[in-house]
Amino acid sequence: MLVDERRSRILKMTEEQGFIALQTLVTALGASESTVRRDLESLDAAGLIQRTRGGASFPGDARADFDARRSLASVEKQRIAQRTAQLIHDGETVLLDGGTTTLEVARNLTGRSLQVVTNSLPIAQLLMNQPEIELIFIGGFVYPKTGVALGQLAVESLQRVHATRLIMGTGGITDDGLFNSNSLLVETERQMIASSDRFTLVADSxxxxxxxxxxxxxxxxxxxxxxxxxxxxxxxxxxxAADVSIEMVETAATEQPLAGQ
Amino acid sequence: MLVDERRSRILKMTEEQGFIALQTLVTALGASESTVRRDLESLDAAGLIQRTRGGASFPGDARADFDARRSLASVEKQRIAQRTAQLIHDGETVLLDGGTTTLEVARNLTGRSLQVVTNSLPIAQLLMNQPEIELIFIGGFVYPKTGVALGQLAVESLQRVHATRLIMGTGGITDDGLFNSNSLLVETERQMIASSDRFTLVADSxxxxxxxxxxxxxxxxxxxxxxxxxxxxxxxxxxxAADVSIEMVETAATEQPLAGQ
DNA sequence: TTGGTTTTGATTCAAAATGACTGAAATCAG
DNA sequence: CTGATTTCAGTCATTTTGAATCAAAACCAA
Incomplete structure:
Protein backbone atom coordinates (compact mmCIF):
# COMPACT_ATOMS: atom_id res chain seq x y z
CA MET A 1 0.00 0.00 0.00
CA LEU A 2 1.15 3.50 -0.76
CA VAL A 3 2.01 6.03 1.88
CA ASP A 4 -0.58 8.54 0.84
CA GLU A 5 -3.33 5.99 0.64
CA ARG A 6 -2.54 4.70 4.10
CA ARG A 7 -2.49 8.14 5.59
CA SER A 8 -5.67 9.24 3.97
CA ARG A 9 -7.35 6.13 5.32
CA ILE A 10 -6.13 6.97 8.79
CA LEU A 11 -7.49 10.46 8.37
CA LYS A 12 -10.83 9.19 7.18
CA MET A 13 -11.18 6.72 10.04
CA THR A 14 -10.23 9.34 12.56
CA GLU A 15 -12.76 11.79 11.18
CA GLU A 16 -15.52 9.22 11.15
CA GLN A 17 -14.98 7.84 14.61
CA GLY A 18 -13.59 10.91 16.34
CA PHE A 19 -11.00 8.84 18.05
CA ILE A 20 -9.04 5.77 17.07
CA ALA A 21 -6.59 3.53 18.87
CA LEU A 22 -3.18 2.80 17.47
CA GLN A 23 -3.70 -0.95 17.66
CA THR A 24 -6.93 -0.64 15.71
CA LEU A 25 -5.07 1.10 12.93
CA VAL A 26 -2.31 -1.49 12.94
CA THR A 27 -4.87 -4.24 12.39
CA ALA A 28 -6.99 -2.31 9.91
CA LEU A 29 -4.09 -1.24 7.73
CA GLY A 30 -1.95 -4.33 8.02
CA ALA A 31 1.08 -2.16 8.64
CA SER A 32 3.52 -2.39 11.49
CA GLU A 33 3.20 -0.43 14.66
CA SER A 34 6.26 1.65 13.81
CA THR A 35 4.84 2.66 10.48
CA VAL A 36 1.53 3.69 11.93
CA ARG A 37 3.34 5.69 14.59
CA ARG A 38 5.29 7.50 11.93
CA ASP A 39 2.11 8.21 10.02
CA LEU A 40 0.44 9.61 13.09
CA GLU A 41 3.48 11.72 13.82
CA SER A 42 3.40 13.13 10.33
CA LEU A 43 -0.34 13.81 10.35
CA ASP A 44 -0.09 15.44 13.74
CA ALA A 45 2.72 17.70 12.57
CA ALA A 46 0.52 18.73 9.67
CA GLY A 47 -2.24 19.53 12.15
CA LEU A 48 -4.68 17.11 10.56
CA ILE A 49 -5.10 14.91 13.60
CA GLN A 50 -4.28 15.18 17.24
CA ARG A 51 -2.12 12.53 18.80
CA THR A 52 -3.02 11.23 22.20
CA ARG A 53 -1.56 8.43 24.23
CA GLY A 54 -2.65 5.18 22.64
CA GLY A 55 -3.95 6.59 19.42
CA ALA A 56 -5.17 9.73 17.72
CA SER A 57 -8.23 11.93 17.73
CA PHE A 58 -9.88 14.26 15.31
CA PRO A 59 -9.36 17.91 16.29
CA GLY A 60 -13.07 18.66 16.00
CA ASP A 61 -14.21 15.88 18.28
CA ALA A 62 -15.68 16.51 21.70
CA ARG A 63 -13.51 13.91 23.33
CA ALA A 64 -10.41 15.54 21.93
CA ASP A 65 -11.04 18.97 23.35
CA PHE A 66 -10.12 17.43 26.61
CA ASP A 67 -6.43 17.78 26.03
CA ALA A 68 -6.73 21.47 25.48
CA ARG A 69 -8.79 21.92 28.57
CA ARG A 70 -6.64 19.71 30.70
CA SER A 71 -3.37 21.24 29.75
CA LEU A 72 -2.40 23.32 32.69
CA ALA A 73 -1.15 26.68 31.79
CA SER A 74 2.61 26.45 31.68
CA VAL A 75 4.78 28.71 33.78
CA GLU A 76 5.50 30.79 30.68
CA LYS A 77 1.82 31.27 30.00
CA GLN A 78 1.17 32.36 33.55
CA ARG A 79 4.02 34.84 33.50
CA ILE A 80 2.88 36.19 30.16
CA ALA A 81 -0.65 36.50 31.51
CA GLN A 82 0.49 38.36 34.60
CA ARG A 83 2.53 40.83 32.63
CA THR A 84 -0.31 41.36 30.18
CA ALA A 85 -2.69 42.11 33.03
CA GLN A 86 -0.24 44.72 34.28
CA LEU A 87 -0.33 46.46 30.92
CA ILE A 88 -4.05 47.02 31.25
CA HIS A 89 -5.11 50.22 33.02
CA ASP A 90 -8.12 50.48 35.27
CA GLY A 91 -11.17 51.81 33.51
CA GLU A 92 -10.18 50.46 30.11
CA THR A 93 -12.52 48.55 27.82
CA VAL A 94 -10.72 45.30 27.10
CA LEU A 95 -11.74 42.88 24.38
CA LEU A 96 -10.67 39.37 25.36
CA ASP A 97 -10.51 36.65 22.74
CA GLY A 98 -10.88 32.98 23.69
CA GLY A 99 -7.95 30.67 24.36
CA THR A 100 -5.91 29.27 27.19
CA THR A 101 -3.52 32.20 27.45
CA THR A 102 -6.25 34.83 27.40
CA LEU A 103 -8.10 32.80 30.02
CA GLU A 104 -5.04 33.12 32.21
CA VAL A 105 -5.06 36.85 31.58
CA ALA A 106 -8.69 36.95 32.71
CA ARG A 107 -7.72 35.17 35.91
CA ASN A 108 -5.30 37.99 36.58
CA LEU A 109 -7.98 40.62 36.07
CA THR A 110 -10.16 39.64 39.00
CA GLY A 111 -10.71 42.49 41.41
CA ARG A 112 -9.80 45.11 38.78
CA SER A 113 -12.16 47.83 37.71
CA LEU A 114 -12.72 47.29 34.02
CA GLN A 115 -15.14 46.87 31.19
CA VAL A 116 -14.54 43.48 29.60
CA VAL A 117 -15.90 42.31 26.26
CA THR A 118 -15.44 38.65 25.35
CA ASN A 119 -16.79 35.85 23.18
CA SER A 120 -15.40 33.10 25.41
CA LEU A 121 -17.74 31.22 27.71
CA PRO A 122 -14.99 30.15 30.13
CA ILE A 123 -13.83 33.75 30.50
CA ALA A 124 -17.39 35.00 30.97
CA GLN A 125 -17.97 32.31 33.55
CA LEU A 126 -14.88 33.44 35.40
CA LEU A 127 -15.61 37.15 35.38
CA MET A 128 -19.38 37.06 35.67
CA ASN A 129 -19.43 37.49 39.42
CA GLN A 130 -16.71 40.11 39.66
CA PRO A 131 -18.49 43.17 41.06
CA GLU A 132 -15.93 45.64 39.67
CA ILE A 133 -16.06 44.29 36.15
CA GLU A 134 -18.76 45.20 33.69
CA LEU A 135 -19.02 42.23 31.38
CA ILE A 136 -20.34 42.27 27.83
CA PHE A 137 -20.64 38.97 26.03
CA ILE A 138 -20.42 38.65 22.27
CA GLY A 139 -22.94 36.05 21.17
CA GLY A 140 -22.93 33.70 18.22
CA PHE A 141 -22.62 30.06 17.32
CA VAL A 142 -20.83 28.41 20.22
CA TYR A 143 -17.93 26.27 19.05
CA PRO A 144 -18.05 23.16 21.24
CA LYS A 145 -14.37 22.51 21.52
CA THR A 146 -13.37 25.79 23.10
CA GLY A 147 -16.60 27.48 24.12
CA VAL A 148 -16.11 30.59 22.01
CA ALA A 149 -18.90 32.28 20.08
CA LEU A 150 -18.24 32.63 16.36
CA GLY A 151 -19.92 33.26 13.06
CA GLN A 152 -21.99 36.00 11.53
CA LEU A 153 -23.85 36.90 14.69
CA ALA A 154 -20.56 37.34 16.54
CA VAL A 155 -19.11 39.50 13.77
CA GLU A 156 -22.18 41.71 13.69
CA SER A 157 -22.18 42.08 17.46
CA LEU A 158 -18.52 43.02 17.39
CA GLN A 159 -19.23 45.72 14.83
CA ARG A 160 -21.40 47.39 17.46
CA VAL A 161 -18.79 47.55 20.18
CA HIS A 162 -15.52 49.38 20.55
CA ALA A 163 -12.63 48.52 22.85
CA THR A 164 -9.49 50.41 23.79
CA ARG A 165 -7.49 47.23 23.81
CA LEU A 166 -7.66 43.73 22.35
CA ILE A 167 -5.95 40.77 24.00
CA MET A 168 -5.61 37.82 21.66
CA GLY A 169 -3.67 34.57 21.39
CA THR A 170 -2.72 32.84 18.16
CA GLY A 171 -2.09 29.43 16.67
CA GLY A 172 1.21 30.40 15.06
CA ILE A 173 3.40 33.24 13.89
CA THR A 174 5.56 33.28 10.75
CA ASP A 175 7.02 35.93 8.48
CA ASP A 176 3.67 35.96 6.74
CA GLY A 177 1.84 37.02 9.87
CA LEU A 178 -0.53 35.38 12.33
CA PHE A 179 -2.36 32.08 11.84
CA ASN A 180 -5.16 30.15 13.48
CA SER A 181 -6.64 26.74 12.91
CA ASN A 182 -10.28 27.59 12.37
CA SER A 183 -11.53 29.78 9.57
CA LEU A 184 -14.75 30.75 11.34
CA LEU A 185 -12.63 31.87 14.24
CA VAL A 186 -10.34 33.89 12.03
CA GLU A 187 -13.28 35.72 10.54
CA THR A 188 -14.46 36.71 14.00
CA GLU A 189 -11.00 37.67 15.14
CA ARG A 190 -10.53 39.99 12.18
CA GLN A 191 -13.53 41.97 13.33
CA MET A 192 -12.08 42.05 16.83
CA ILE A 193 -8.97 43.70 15.47
CA ALA A 194 -11.13 46.19 13.59
CA SER A 195 -13.13 47.03 16.71
CA SER A 196 -10.13 47.79 18.93
CA ASP A 197 -7.66 50.66 19.22
CA ARG A 198 -4.67 48.65 20.32
CA PHE A 199 -3.86 45.02 19.55
CA THR A 200 -1.92 43.18 22.25
CA LEU A 201 -0.86 39.71 21.19
CA VAL A 202 -0.04 37.09 23.80
CA ALA A 203 2.05 34.16 22.56
CA ASP A 204 4.72 32.03 24.14
CA SER A 205 7.91 31.43 22.20
CA ALA A 241 10.77 45.67 11.47
CA ALA A 242 7.00 45.26 11.73
CA ASP A 243 6.90 47.95 14.41
CA VAL A 244 5.67 45.64 17.14
CA SER A 245 6.69 46.60 20.66
CA ILE A 246 7.82 43.59 22.68
CA GLU A 247 7.23 42.83 26.34
CA MET A 248 9.33 39.91 27.44
CA VAL A 249 9.04 37.77 30.57
CA GLU A 250 11.72 35.40 31.79
CA THR A 251 11.27 31.78 30.83
CA ALA A 252 11.35 29.07 33.45
CA ALA A 253 14.52 27.75 31.84
CA THR A 254 16.50 30.91 32.45
CA GLU A 255 15.14 31.45 35.90
CA GLN A 256 15.11 28.04 37.53
CA PRO A 257 18.88 27.90 38.10
CA LEU A 258 18.80 31.23 39.89
CA ALA A 259 16.89 30.56 43.05
CA GLY A 260 14.78 28.10 44.96
CA GLN A 261 11.79 30.21 44.06
CA MET B 1 -9.91 2.45 27.75
CA LEU B 2 -7.66 5.40 27.11
CA VAL B 3 -6.75 8.11 29.54
CA ASP B 4 -8.38 10.99 27.79
CA GLU B 5 -11.58 9.17 27.11
CA ARG B 6 -11.87 8.11 30.72
CA ARG B 7 -11.23 11.58 32.07
CA SER B 8 -13.53 13.08 29.57
CA ARG B 9 -16.27 10.74 30.75
CA ILE B 10 -15.62 11.63 34.36
CA LEU B 11 -15.93 15.27 33.44
CA LYS B 12 -19.15 14.68 31.61
CA MET B 13 -20.70 12.69 34.42
CA THR B 14 -19.68 15.30 36.94
CA GLU B 15 -21.10 18.07 34.83
CA GLU B 16 -24.38 16.31 34.36
CA GLN B 17 -24.94 15.15 37.90
CA GLY B 18 -23.25 17.90 39.90
CA PHE B 19 -21.67 15.44 42.23
CA ILE B 20 -20.39 11.93 41.75
CA ALA B 21 -19.03 9.30 44.14
CA LEU B 22 -15.65 7.73 43.60
CA GLN B 23 -17.06 4.23 43.82
CA THR B 24 -19.66 5.07 41.21
CA LEU B 25 -16.89 6.09 38.84
CA VAL B 26 -14.87 2.97 39.58
CA THR B 27 -17.83 0.82 38.59
CA ALA B 28 -18.90 2.93 35.64
CA LEU B 29 -15.44 3.15 34.12
CA GLY B 30 -14.17 -0.29 35.02
CA ALA B 31 -10.90 1.17 36.22
CA SER B 32 -9.20 0.68 39.54
CA GLU B 33 -9.70 2.95 42.49
CA SER B 34 -6.12 4.20 42.24
CA THR B 35 -6.57 5.18 38.63
CA VAL B 36 -9.79 7.03 39.27
CA ARG B 37 -8.17 8.82 42.18
CA ARG B 38 -5.33 9.91 39.96
CA ASP B 39 -7.79 11.10 37.35
CA LEU B 40 -9.67 13.13 39.92
CA GLU B 41 -6.41 14.56 41.17
CA SER B 42 -5.42 15.61 37.68
CA LEU B 43 -8.80 17.09 36.85
CA ASP B 44 -8.85 18.93 40.13
CA ALA B 45 -5.39 20.37 39.51
CA ALA B 46 -6.63 21.61 36.16
CA GLY B 47 -9.56 23.23 37.92
CA LEU B 48 -12.13 21.25 35.98
CA ILE B 49 -13.67 19.54 38.98
CA GLN B 50 -13.50 19.94 42.70
CA ARG B 51 -12.53 17.00 44.81
CA THR B 52 -14.53 16.28 47.88
CA ARG B 53 -14.31 13.42 50.29
CA GLY B 54 -15.72 10.35 48.59
CA GLY B 55 -15.95 11.81 45.12
CA ALA B 56 -15.95 14.98 43.09
CA SER B 57 -18.18 17.95 42.37
CA PHE B 58 -18.19 21.06 40.26
CA PRO B 59 -15.57 23.74 40.69
CA GLY B 60 -15.78 27.47 40.55
CA ASP B 61 -17.83 30.10 42.27
CA ALA B 62 -20.52 30.26 39.68
CA ARG B 63 -20.85 26.52 39.66
CA ALA B 64 -21.13 26.42 43.41
CA ASP B 65 -24.18 28.60 43.66
CA PHE B 66 -25.36 26.81 40.61
CA ASP B 67 -25.39 23.61 42.60
CA ALA B 68 -26.75 25.31 45.66
CA ARG B 69 -29.60 26.67 43.61
CA ARG B 70 -30.10 23.36 41.97
CA SER B 71 -30.45 21.58 45.26
CA LEU B 72 -33.03 24.23 46.10
CA ALA B 73 -34.92 23.41 42.96
CA SER B 74 -38.09 22.03 44.42
CA VAL B 75 -39.62 18.77 43.40
CA GLU B 76 -42.27 20.77 41.56
CA LYS B 77 -39.68 22.60 39.52
CA GLN B 78 -37.96 19.40 38.54
CA ARG B 79 -41.22 17.78 37.52
CA ILE B 80 -42.21 20.82 35.54
CA ALA B 81 -38.81 20.83 33.85
CA GLN B 82 -39.06 17.16 32.93
CA ARG B 83 -42.49 17.57 31.42
CA THR B 84 -41.40 20.65 29.51
CA ALA B 85 -38.45 18.77 28.05
CA GLN B 86 -40.88 16.09 26.88
CA LEU B 87 -42.89 18.69 24.99
CA ILE B 88 -39.87 19.60 22.91
CA HIS B 89 -39.39 17.56 19.74
CA ASP B 90 -36.01 16.55 18.39
CA GLY B 91 -34.75 18.89 15.71
CA GLU B 92 -36.55 21.94 17.08
CA THR B 93 -34.95 25.32 17.59
CA VAL B 94 -35.55 26.16 21.22
CA LEU B 95 -35.02 29.58 22.74
CA LEU B 96 -34.21 29.20 26.43
CA ASP B 97 -34.48 32.18 28.73
CA GLY B 98 -32.43 32.38 31.93
CA GLY B 99 -33.74 31.34 35.32
CA THR B 100 -33.70 28.41 37.70
CA THR B 101 -36.63 26.60 36.12
CA THR B 102 -35.35 26.94 32.57
CA LEU B 103 -31.97 25.76 33.80
CA GLU B 104 -33.68 22.62 35.05
CA VAL B 105 -35.25 22.25 31.62
CA ALA B 106 -31.80 22.51 30.06
CA ARG B 107 -30.56 19.75 32.33
CA ASN B 108 -33.29 17.55 30.91
CA LEU B 109 -32.22 18.29 27.35
CA THR B 110 -28.78 16.70 27.55
CA GLY B 111 -28.29 14.05 24.92
CA ARG B 112 -31.13 15.37 22.76
CA SER B 113 -30.67 16.47 19.19
CA LEU B 114 -31.62 20.15 19.12
CA GLN B 115 -30.71 23.66 18.21
CA VAL B 116 -30.68 25.74 21.38
CA VAL B 117 -30.58 29.53 21.57
CA THR B 118 -30.02 31.11 24.99
CA ASN B 119 -28.82 34.24 26.73
CA SER B 120 -27.99 32.44 29.97
CA LEU B 121 -24.36 31.68 30.78
CA PRO B 122 -25.17 28.80 33.15
CA ILE B 123 -27.29 27.13 30.47
CA ALA B 124 -24.64 27.67 27.81
CA GLN B 125 -22.02 26.25 30.10
CA LEU B 126 -24.17 23.21 30.66
CA LEU B 127 -24.95 22.54 27.01
CA MET B 128 -21.71 23.67 25.44
CA ASN B 129 -20.17 20.23 25.24
CA GLN B 130 -23.27 18.33 24.24
CA PRO B 131 -22.32 16.94 20.83
CA GLU B 132 -25.92 16.64 19.64
CA ILE B 133 -26.85 20.20 20.51
CA GLU B 134 -26.04 23.15 18.31
CA LEU B 135 -25.75 26.08 20.65
CA ILE B 136 -26.21 29.74 19.79
CA PHE B 137 -25.55 32.29 22.46
CA ILE B 138 -27.25 35.67 22.56
CA GLY B 139 -24.70 38.21 23.71
CA GLY B 140 -25.14 41.46 25.58
CA PHE B 141 -24.48 43.07 28.92
CA VAL B 142 -24.09 40.24 31.41
CA TYR B 143 -26.20 40.74 34.52
CA PRO B 144 -23.91 39.65 37.36
CA LYS B 145 -26.20 37.78 39.70
CA THR B 146 -27.92 35.52 37.23
CA GLY B 147 -25.48 35.42 34.33
CA VAL B 148 -27.96 36.36 31.63
CA ALA B 149 -27.13 38.68 28.75
CA LEU B 150 -29.42 41.69 28.44
CA GLY B 151 -29.70 45.12 26.88
CA GLN B 152 -29.63 46.57 23.42
CA LEU B 153 -27.06 44.17 22.03
CA ALA B 154 -29.13 41.20 23.21
CA VAL B 155 -32.31 42.62 21.70
CA GLU B 156 -30.62 43.25 18.37
CA SER B 157 -29.13 39.77 18.34
CA LEU B 158 -32.51 38.28 19.08
CA GLN B 159 -34.00 40.14 16.15
CA ARG B 160 -31.69 38.15 13.91
CA VAL B 161 -32.71 34.71 15.14
CA HIS B 162 -35.91 32.72 14.95
CA ALA B 163 -36.99 29.85 17.17
CA THR B 164 -39.84 27.40 16.91
CA ARG B 165 -40.34 27.48 20.65
CA LEU B 166 -39.57 29.73 23.59
CA ILE B 167 -39.18 28.38 27.12
CA MET B 168 -39.42 31.11 29.73
CA GLY B 169 -39.97 31.48 33.45
CA THR B 170 -41.52 34.48 35.14
CA GLY B 171 -41.46 36.47 38.37
CA GLY B 172 -45.22 36.51 38.78
CA ILE B 173 -48.59 36.05 37.08
CA THR B 174 -51.72 38.08 37.71
CA ASP B 175 -54.89 38.93 35.76
CA ASP B 176 -52.85 41.69 34.13
CA GLY B 177 -50.37 39.25 32.68
CA LEU B 178 -46.76 38.32 33.35
CA PHE B 179 -44.26 40.25 35.46
CA ASN B 180 -40.55 40.27 36.11
CA SER B 181 -38.32 42.18 38.48
CA ASN B 182 -35.84 43.73 36.08
CA SER B 183 -36.80 46.15 33.36
CA LEU B 184 -33.73 45.46 31.22
CA LEU B 185 -34.65 41.80 31.40
CA VAL B 186 -38.24 42.46 30.40
CA GLU B 187 -37.11 44.41 27.36
CA THR B 188 -35.01 41.46 26.24
CA GLU B 189 -37.74 38.94 26.97
CA ARG B 190 -40.23 40.86 24.87
CA GLN B 191 -37.96 40.39 21.88
CA MET B 192 -37.69 36.69 22.73
CA ILE B 193 -41.44 36.38 22.48
CA ALA B 194 -41.38 38.21 19.17
CA SER B 195 -38.68 35.91 17.77
CA SER B 196 -40.48 32.65 18.58
CA ASP B 197 -43.40 30.78 17.11
CA ARG B 198 -44.69 29.24 20.30
CA PHE B 199 -44.36 30.55 23.86
CA THR B 200 -44.14 27.90 26.56
CA LEU B 201 -44.23 29.36 30.04
CA VAL B 202 -42.83 27.37 32.95
CA ALA B 203 -44.07 28.47 36.39
CA ASP B 204 -44.86 26.62 39.57
CA SER B 205 -48.12 27.39 41.34
CA ALA B 241 -60.18 32.41 28.87
CA ALA B 242 -56.81 33.64 27.64
CA ASP B 243 -56.54 30.58 25.39
CA VAL B 244 -53.50 29.14 27.17
CA SER B 245 -53.18 25.38 27.02
CA ILE B 246 -52.18 23.90 30.37
CA GLU B 247 -49.81 21.01 31.07
CA MET B 248 -50.06 20.02 34.71
CA VAL B 249 -47.70 17.84 36.73
CA GLU B 250 -48.54 16.34 40.10
CA THR B 251 -47.29 18.29 43.08
CA ALA B 252 -45.27 16.60 45.77
CA ALA B 253 -48.16 17.32 48.15
CA THR B 254 -50.66 15.21 46.24
CA GLU B 255 -48.23 12.43 45.56
CA GLN B 256 -46.32 11.97 48.76
CA PRO B 257 -49.18 10.19 50.58
CA LEU B 258 -49.33 7.59 47.83
CA ALA B 259 -46.11 5.68 48.22
CA GLY B 260 -42.83 5.48 50.01
CA GLN B 261 -41.20 6.75 46.84
C1' DT C 1 23.31 -4.76 -12.64
C1' DT C 2 25.12 -1.32 -9.08
C1' DG C 3 25.08 2.16 -5.65
C1' DG C 4 22.42 5.17 -3.06
C1' DT C 5 18.12 6.69 -0.96
C1' DT C 6 13.71 5.96 1.15
C1' DT C 7 10.48 3.19 3.43
C1' DT C 8 9.43 -0.32 6.44
C1' DG C 9 9.49 -3.52 10.41
C1' DA C 10 11.75 -5.48 14.46
C1' DT C 11 14.17 -4.55 18.64
C1' DT C 12 15.50 -2.05 22.58
C1' DC C 13 15.19 1.12 26.24
C1' DA C 14 12.91 4.86 28.78
C1' DA C 15 8.73 6.95 30.28
C1' DA C 16 4.04 6.74 31.60
C1' DA C 17 0.00 4.47 33.28
C1' DT C 18 -2.04 1.12 36.00
C1' DG C 19 -3.46 -1.77 39.92
C1' DA C 20 -2.52 -3.70 44.40
C1' DC C 21 -0.98 -2.72 48.76
C1' DT C 22 0.24 0.04 52.94
C1' DG C 23 -0.43 2.99 56.90
C1' DA C 24 -2.40 7.48 58.14
C1' DA C 25 -6.25 10.51 58.58
C1' DA C 26 -11.06 11.52 58.64
C1' DT C 27 -15.73 10.08 59.61
C1' DC C 28 -19.27 7.50 61.79
C1' DA C 29 -21.77 4.51 65.22
C1' DG C 30 -22.48 3.44 69.68
C1' DC D 1 -14.90 9.10 74.08
C1' DT D 2 -13.61 4.71 71.74
C1' DG D 3 -13.41 1.49 68.23
C1' DA D 4 -14.78 0.36 63.53
C1' DT D 5 -15.13 1.83 58.94
C1' DT D 6 -14.25 4.60 55.11
C1' DT D 7 -11.37 7.44 52.51
C1' DC D 8 -7.01 8.94 51.15
C1' DA D 9 -1.98 9.61 49.86
C1' DG D 10 2.11 7.27 48.95
C1' DT D 11 5.00 3.25 47.33
C1' DC D 12 6.11 -0.45 44.29
C1' DA D 13 5.89 -4.06 40.69
C1' DT D 14 3.76 -4.85 36.32
C1' DT D 15 2.12 -3.55 31.97
C1' DT D 16 1.53 -0.45 28.24
C1' DT D 17 3.09 3.01 25.28
C1' DG D 18 6.38 5.78 22.79
C1' DA D 19 10.91 7.29 20.83
C1' DA D 20 15.25 5.82 19.00
C1' DT D 21 18.04 2.66 16.61
C1' DC D 22 19.29 -0.50 13.13
C1' DA D 23 18.95 -3.79 9.48
C1' DA D 24 16.21 -5.47 5.69
C1' DA D 25 13.33 -4.50 1.80
C1' DA D 26 11.68 -1.61 -1.82
C1' DC D 27 12.59 1.89 -4.94
C1' DC D 28 15.08 4.73 -8.20
C1' DA D 29 18.47 6.43 -11.44
C1' DA D 30 22.22 5.60 -14.13
Missing amino acids: SKFGQRALSHLCELREVDELVTDSGIDCHWKQMLH | SKFGQRALSHLCELREVDELVTDSGIDCHWKQMLH
Missing part, protein backbone atom coordinates in the same frame (compact mmCIF):
# COMPACT_ATOMS: atom_id res chain seq x y z
CA SER A 206 6.79 28.00 20.96
CA LYS A 207 4.30 29.68 18.63
CA PHE A 208 7.00 31.25 16.46
CA GLY A 209 7.54 29.46 13.21
CA GLN A 210 4.26 27.59 13.55
CA ARG A 211 1.84 27.89 10.69
CA ALA A 212 -1.81 26.90 10.87
CA LEU A 213 -4.68 26.54 8.46
CA SER A 214 -6.02 30.07 8.21
CA HIS A 215 -4.16 33.30 7.85
CA LEU A 216 -5.41 35.86 10.35
CA CYS A 217 -3.52 39.08 9.69
CA GLU A 218 -0.17 40.66 8.95
CA LEU A 219 2.39 41.13 11.65
CA ARG A 220 2.27 44.89 11.44
CA GLU A 221 -1.31 44.97 12.59
CA VAL A 222 -0.06 43.91 16.00
CA ASP A 223 0.77 46.83 18.29
CA GLU A 224 2.26 44.96 21.19
CA LEU A 225 3.45 41.44 21.91
CA VAL A 226 3.88 39.77 25.27
CA THR A 227 6.06 36.67 25.05
CA ASP A 228 8.79 34.82 26.92
CA SER A 229 12.54 35.14 26.53
CA GLY A 230 12.82 31.84 24.67
CA ILE A 231 12.19 33.75 21.47
CA ASP A 232 14.79 33.57 18.72
CA CYS A 233 16.81 36.56 17.57
CA HIS A 234 15.51 36.29 14.04
CA TRP A 235 11.98 36.88 15.23
CA LYS A 236 12.97 39.84 17.34
CA GLN A 237 14.33 41.55 14.26
CA MET A 238 11.28 40.69 12.28
CA LEU A 239 8.98 42.06 14.97
CA HIS A 240 11.04 45.20 15.23
CA SER B 206 -46.50 29.77 43.83
CA LYS B 207 -46.04 32.34 41.07
CA PHE B 208 -49.76 32.94 40.65
CA GLY B 209 -50.98 36.15 42.20
CA GLN B 210 -47.41 37.49 42.48
CA ARG B 211 -46.79 40.88 40.94
CA ALA B 212 -43.29 42.23 40.23
CA LEU B 213 -41.80 45.54 39.12
CA SER B 214 -42.07 45.34 35.37
CA HIS B 215 -44.95 44.18 33.24
CA LEU B 216 -43.76 41.72 30.62
CA CYS B 217 -46.77 40.82 28.51
CA GLU B 218 -50.41 39.87 28.45
CA LEU B 219 -51.54 36.41 29.37
CA ARG B 220 -52.89 35.69 25.93
CA GLU B 221 -49.46 35.92 24.40
CA VAL B 222 -48.65 32.67 26.18
CA ASP B 223 -49.40 29.58 24.11
CA GLU B 224 -48.70 26.91 26.66
CA LEU B 225 -48.12 26.72 30.39
CA VAL B 226 -46.41 23.95 32.33
CA THR B 227 -47.22 24.16 36.03
CA ASP B 228 -48.03 21.95 39.01
CA SER B 229 -51.41 20.88 40.30
CA GLY B 230 -51.26 23.28 43.24
CA ILE B 231 -52.79 25.91 40.99
CA ASP B 232 -56.08 27.49 42.06
CA CYS B 233 -59.31 27.01 40.13
CA HIS B 234 -59.69 30.75 39.54
CA TRP B 235 -56.44 30.81 37.60
CA LYS B 236 -57.39 27.81 35.52
CA GLN B 237 -60.47 29.65 34.31
CA MET B 238 -58.48 32.76 33.62
CA LEU B 239 -55.89 30.82 31.62
CA HIS B 240 -58.63 29.06 29.72
